[in-house]
Amino acid sequence: MSVSTKQRILSASIRLFNEYGVDAVRLQQIAEEIGISVGNLAYHFKTKDAIVESVYEQVLDEFAHIFRQYLQSPQLSAFDQQLSLYYQFFRQNQFYLAEFFKQSLEQTPSQQVWQRAVNKMLIQLRSWLDFQIKRGVLRAEENSGQYDQLAETLWTSLIFLPVSNTMRGRLCNETVYKQTIWNYLKPYLTTEGVAEFDDVVAPLINY
Incomplete structure (x- = not known):
């Protein structure tokens, strides 16, 4: 076609x-x-503004599609697949982050929509962690706010790791991206979680 x-x-x-x-x-x-x-x-x-508006709409549609993958399966392998989609998305749309952090007195409508989307992503990550605790894959929270902080760390890395590594001259291919995210999660895995990770995730990312 x-x-x-x-x-x-x-x-x-x-x-x-x-x-x-x-x-x-x-x-x-x-x-x-x-x-x-x-x-x-x-x-x-x-006009160029019409192009920019349509580009933003397309970018947000792609982001929403990735976002919905969260609902399809609770397995760690499904989360790993979602990481691949996030990697491709944030590599292909780095300009969007630059636009978001422009210095301005007021946020544009596009910035406001993007802000709501990424904040929703943070809430999703926190909910995903809670669900994995219920599955017995992640350990129960040992300290208040522990998993809130983990969700923040995951959220920051998912969005900014490709740009951050590029700025510092470091490699950030899909494997590095996924290994980084999983390295944040692995210390919290239960025995059952480690077994599931070793069985279905590690072979996919060259651990």
């Missing part, structure tokens, strides 16, 4: 936004990236 011109425009915009930042990219660059005229581009998107 051929990709529509509209989708090609959005994909090219994301590539250019990642490389140059949203503010620096011009309509002419986007058109040249996919070999069409500015007039043809304007037929699909009248």
Whole structure:
């Protein structure tokens, strides 16, 4: 199935936004990236703001799709698959984080939507930890707030690890990304959790 011109425009915009930042990219660059005229581009998107808005909508739709994977299975292997999706998402959409942290007096509507989405992700992670405790895969909380802090750590690493490692000249491929997340979780695994991890997760990430 051929990709529509509209989708090609959005994909090219994301590539250019990642490389140059949203503010620096011009309509002419986007058109040249996919070999069409500015007039043809304007037929699909009248302004750059319209492109940016559609890109944000697509990014958030992708994020919501990953988010829903949480509901499909409680197994550690399912969480590992979700980590793969998060890795691809945050690698392919690094520009979005840069946009979110722009210095401004007021948050844009897109920033506000993104903020709600990532905060919802944190709540999801905390709920996932509670469910794994009930499954007997994670140890019960030993100190008040212990798993709140773990959820915060996981949340921060899931979102920022690719950018952080790139800034410091460190490798961050999918294997490193997943190993880092699992290394935070492994000390909390019960005997049953370790057995499940060794059986279904470790072989997938070269432990």
